[in-house]
Amino acid sequence: MDSVRLHLRWAMPALSVWAEQGHSSLRDITPADVRTVLPDAGYPRSAMGAVLCSILTLVKAREVPFVNPIARIRAGSHERRDPLPAHAGQIHESLLSLDPDS
Secondary structure (H helix, E strand, C coil): CCHHHHHHHHHHHHHHHHHHCCCCCHHHCCHHHHHHHCCCCHHHHHHHHHHHHHHHHHHHHCCCCCCCCCCCCCCCCCCCCCCCCCCHHHHHHHHHCCCCCC
């Protein structure tokens, strides 16, 4: 899935709520509006927060008089995971193998 679709998938719940509330511009959104739509915790909160921050930063970059409503809201960060150990020889063999199940 391309990044635009993924971003829209995370942003649409917030954008839909704001549209239903009668907001016709992202410039109308307040920090309280952002806090209302953000999930409580975890990956959903950090993903939506990152996407909304990205979208609202683009609006700000257009030099439109605008205060970014998510600028001071902490949405969390994605969980970082270390890769599992792997043996280079096995990876090399799998890449060269003609058997797709190896």
